[in-house]
Amino acid sequence: MLNRFMKPTGIVLAGILCIHMNAFASAEKETTKAEQRVVATVNGETITQEEVDKILGRFANQISQEQVPTVTRQIVDGLVTQKLIMQFIKNKKIEAEQADVEAELNKVREEAQSNPELQGQTLEQILERHGGSIEDLKRDITISLSLEKYLGKDIDDKKIKSYFEKKRSEYDGTEVKASHVLVDTRKMNTEEELAQAKEKIKKAKEEIEAGKDFGEVAKKYSDCPSKEKGGDLGFFVRKGQMVEPFAAAAFSMKKGQISDPVETDFGYHIIKVTDIRKGQDINFNDIKRDVKIDMMSESLNTLLKELKQKAEIDIRV
Numbered sequence: 001m002l003n004r005f006m007k008p009t010g011i012v013l014a015g016i017l018c019i020h021m022n023a024f025a026s027a028e029k030e031t032t033k034a035e036q037r038v039v040a041t042v043n044g045e046t047i048t049q050e051e052v053d054k055i056l057g058r059f060a061n062q063i064s065q066e067q068v069p070t071v072t073r074q075i076v077d078g079l080v081t082q083k084l085i086m087q088f089i090k091n092k093k094i095e096a097e098q099a100d101v102e103a104e105l106n107k108v109r110e111e112a113q114s115n116p117e118l119q120g121q122t123l124e125q126i127l128e129r130h131g132g133s134i135e136d137l138k139r140d141i142t143i144s145l146s147l148e149k150y151l152g153k154d155i156d157d158k159k160i161k162s163y164f165e166k167k168r169s170e171y172d173g174t175e176v177k178a179s180h181v182l183v184d185t186r187k188m189n190t191e192e193e194l195a196q197a198k199e200k201i202k203k204a205k206e207e208i209e210a211g212k213d214f215g216e217v218a219k220k221y222s223d224c225p226s227k228e229k230g231g232d233l234g235f236f237v238r239k240g241q242m243v244e245p246f247a248a249a250a251f252s253m254k255k256g257q258i259s260d261p262v263e264t265d266f267g268y269h270i271i272k273v274t275d276i277r278k279g280q281d282i283n284f285n286d287i288k289r290d291v292k293i294d295m296m297s298e299s300l301n302t303l304l305k306e307l308k309q310k311a312e313i314d315i316r317v
Contacts, residue, residue, distance in 0.1 A: 040076055040315045042083040052076060052317075058131060069189060076317055084307045089146045096145035104141045105134075151296040151303075157288070164284060164291045169251060170238040171287050172279030178250045178271050179214060179231035184223035185267035201261045201268040208258060214272050223267070235277060246271065 040047040055075050056068070063071055109123050118126060127133055164171065183201045188194055204221040208214055215230025226233055236242055238251050243264045250271050253259060259271040 039317050040080055040313070042080050042313055043087060043311050045083055045087070047076065047079045047083065051079060054131065055079075066187070070186075073317060076315060080313055080315065081304060081308075084304065084311060085143065085147070088303070088307060089143060089150075092150065094146040094150050096142045096149060100145055101138060101141050104145065105138060108137065108141075147300060148296060151299045152292065155292055155295055160288055160291050160295065161284060163295055164287075169279060170294075171291065172282050173237060174251075174279035175235040175237055175277040176250045176253075176273055177235045177275035177277075178233050178273050179218060180224065180226070180233060180246075180272070181214075181218045181222045181231055181270040182224040182226075182266060183221065183268045186265070197268060198261075201270065205261060205270055208270065214258070217270075231272070232274070235275070 037049040038046045039049055039052055052072060052075050055078075056072060059071060112118050112121070112123050112126055123137075124134055127137060168174075181201070181204045183197045183204075185194060185197050188197060200221060204217050207217050207220075213230075215232075218224075218227045218231030221227075222231055224231070233242075236247070236250075238247055241247070242250070243266065245262055245264045246269060249259050249262045249269075250273055253271070253273045255273055255276050257273055259269075262269045262271060
């Protein structure tokens with residue numbers, strides 16, 4: 001349930017809530033001054049270096065030393081958002097039913113037991129290996145159910161059906177074929193570097209608008225290996241293959257259209273839709289639950305933007 005509902009919100013919930021909230025669990029060991037150092041405050045509540053380090057440690061073998069500052073900032077941003085969510089739930093007095101929490105916990109146990117790679121391990125052992133606990137997971141589930149209770153209260157079948165009809169191509173297997181120009185910003189850490197990247201993608205767009213062949217522009221400017229094929233990425237479906245901003249832009253376009261620069265975690269893209277393959281008819285009732293989850297995820301993103309605008313946030317990293 002957590003993965004299904006939380007994942008669309010990105011690193012904030014999929015990467016933090018869904019790997020358990022032990023960053024907020026009480027620590028029994030003594031902490032050093034460095035660990036106690038406040039790295040951010042959210043409406044007066046603090047986030048410490050220790051909380052960041054607990055999460056950063058999970059990625060120790062997956063990132064280079066050069067990536068640590070960028071990942072650290074992403075973690076802090078995620079923890080800030082997490083704080084806002086927890087404060088919102090508390091202020092609104094939204095409470096999930098304990099029976100529902102236990103039911104979801106049992107589902108997680110069943111899924112773990114049915115996974116061949118996890119056979120012979122208890123859920124407690126699996127969580128401990130990833131730095132969490134049953135209590136952390138219960139807290140995750142409680143927050144998820146509380147959010148669903150709040151965000152789903154005004155969503156009825158009529159609204160779900162209307163949303164589905166407007167975005168049918170996201171669910172019926174429709175595929176888009178696209179090419180792109182990418183200016184990769186993942187290793188850029190300064191404002192000057194990012195400004196240069198923006199200028200580079202701007203020049204690429206200007207050359208395309210002036211009539212230069214898209215494939216030639218991709219070969220000249222793109223940092224993606226696809227540049228050798230004129231930027232061609234082949235066909236892809238709406239979800240699961242491309243990062244969300246890229247997919248959203250591509251599926252909003254018609255065949256032959258070229259986008260303005262689109263920003264993703266990879267950098268800046270210019271996208272050209274080169275073909276569209278229509279999907280098949282599907283039974284609405286089969287995907288109604290997924291559509292509702294998507295609607296709640298959109299509402300959550302809107303809510304988070306509002307909370308951030310109103311909050312007093314001080315980030316010190």
